[in-house]
Amino acid sequence: MLKLPHVKERIPCRRMEEGRLKEAKIVPYHDVFLIMLTYETKSVKACRQPKQVASIDLGVNNLAAIANNIGKRSLLFSGRVLKSIKEEESRTLSRLASRQTIGTEIKLKSSKRAKAIYRKNGLRTTDFLHKTANAIIQWYVENDIDTLVVGCNKEWKQNAELGSKNNRIFCRIPFYALRQKLKYRCEREGIRYIETEEAYTSKASFYDEDGFHADGLSGTRTTRGNYRRANGEILNADLNAAANIGRKVFPELFKTDKVDLRHIKRIVHPELA
Numbered sequence: 351m352l353k354l355p356h357v358k359e360r361i362p363c364r365r366m367e368e369g370r371l372k373e374a375k376i377v378p379y380h381d382v383f384l385i386m387l388t389y390e391t392k393s394v395k396a397c398r399q400p401k402q403v404a405s406i407d408l409g410v411n412n413l414a415a416i417a418n419n420i421g422k423r424s425l426l427f428s429g430r431v432l433k434s435i436k437e438e439e440s441r442t443l444s445r446l447a448s449r450q451t452i453g454t455e456i457k458l459k460s461s462k463r464a465k466a467i468y469r470k471n472g473l474r475t476t477d478f479l480h481k482t483a484n485a486i487i488q489w490y491v492e493n494d495i496d497t498l499v500v501g502c503n504k505e506w507k508q509n510a511e512l513g514s515k516n517n518r519i520f521c522r523i524p525f526y527a528l529r530q531k532l533k534y535r536c537e538r539e540g541i542r543y544i545e546t547e548e549a550y551t552s553k554a555s556f557y558d559e560d561g562f563h564a565d566g567l568s569g570t571r572t573t574r575g576n577y578r579r580a581n582g583e584i585l586n587a588d589l590n591a592a593a594n595i596g597r598k599v600f601p602e603l604f605k606t607d608k609v610d611l612r613h614i615k616r617i618v619h620p621e622l623a
Contacts, residue, residue: 351363352372352374352385352387361385364386369389369390369391369392370389370390370391371387371388371389371390371404372388372389372390373386373387373388374386374388375388379472380465380466380468380469381462381465381466381467382467383396388458388529391538393537393538393540394470394537394538394539394540394543395540396496396497396540397543398541400495400497400542400600401494401496401497401603402418402419402420402493402495402497402508402602402604403419403495403497403498403499403600403604404416404417404418404419404490404495404497404498404499404596405417405498405499405501405592405593405595405596405604406486406498406499406501406532406592406595407548407551407552407588407591407592407595408500408501408502408525408528408529409429410429410433410519410523411428411429411430411433411574411575411586411588412427412428412429412588413425413427413428413429413432413482413523413528414426414429414486414528415425415427415586415589415592415606416489416587416589416592416608417592417595417596417611418493418495418596418609419600419603419604419605419608419609420493420494420495420608421597421608422493422610422612422615423610423614423615424586424589424592424593424609424613424614424615425486425489425513425614425615425617426586426588426589426614426615426616426617427482427485427486427617427623428616428617428618428619429466429523429618430618431478431521431618431619432475432478432479433523434522435471435474435478436471436475436519436522436523437473437519437543438462438471439467439468439522440522442467443464443467443568446461446463446464446467446471447450452473457488460600461586462597473576475524476519476527477561478533478620479524479527479528479531481620481621482528482557482620483531483532483535483549484535484620485527485617485620485621485623486620487532487535487536487541488623489623490536490539490541491539493552494543495541496540496541496599497517497535497541497542497544498541498542498543498544499545499546499592499595499596499598499599499600500529500532500543500544500545500546500595501545501546501547501548501551501592501595502525502529502545502546503547503548503549504547504582508620511534512563513590517596529545535545544599545598546595546598547598548591548594548595549562550562550563550564550567551591551594551595552571552587552590552591552594552599553567553569553570553571554567554569554594554604555567555568555569555579555580555590556590556593556597556606556609557579557583557585557596557606557608557612558579558580559597559613562594562598568580572584573587574587575587575588577590585611585612586611586614589611590611591616593609593611596609597616
């Protein structure tokens with residue numbers, strides 16, 4: 351139970367984090383108020399030299415494609431649940447806007463219904479991202495991963511080229527929020543967290559050790575999901591990119607004989623990881 355000053359009522363809390371409660375904030379959120387609790391926990395300093403590394407490529411159909419250099423199967427966390435949340439939000443808001451403005455010159459105005467839609471889908475999105483980050487870090491802890499590398503680029507949403515529909519969804523998915531959730535969980539577990547730009551990681555062939563520049567790319571991305579090597583072998587394109595992200599930062603650790611992109615564990619929902 352949470353007791354706020356100058357208020358008699360006590361607020362039930364379903365789950366309290368470990369650590370000392372440092373701050374409680376009440377913030378407005380689409381016509382309601384949320385109580386935000388901040389806990390102070392002990393961070394474990396990453397003291398080991400990078401050895402067992404995992405790298406992540408973030409996307410739409412595969413929210414997180416994860417490669418590793420410990421010989422374990424690569425992981426694909428599906429983004430279809432989050433994608434459906436954003437598609438439903440877009441469709442519902444479009445219908446609402448149509449009803450409000452059809453046959454008139456009135457511009458779309460904010461309404462209780464619109465705020466309720468934003469609130470519902472915002473909370474669903476946050477919950478899904480928390481569960482995804484928890485599942486990813488839990489796998490790292492179980493497999494003694496000491497370093498995480500995440501690919502990201504400045505203005506990547508402005509420059510996205512995924513087709514008009516996927517571009518809209520891509521721009522609505524809060525990848526920054528997911529990266530922040532991964533970062534603070536890594537700090538809590540003593541896992542080193544690194545972000546790196548991902549230029550040419552989706553175009554270069556990991557197994558052929560292509561350079562990260564326009565010249566000398568041996569393979570090609572045939573569809574959104576496939577990458578064809580020069581020898582004709584088909585790999586998952588997102589996992590190829592994830593492995594290249596790791597190779598970009600740790601070329602000596604992400605060797606082709608240590609990374610398995612051919613055996614994949616697909617996770618449709620983080621609760622089933």
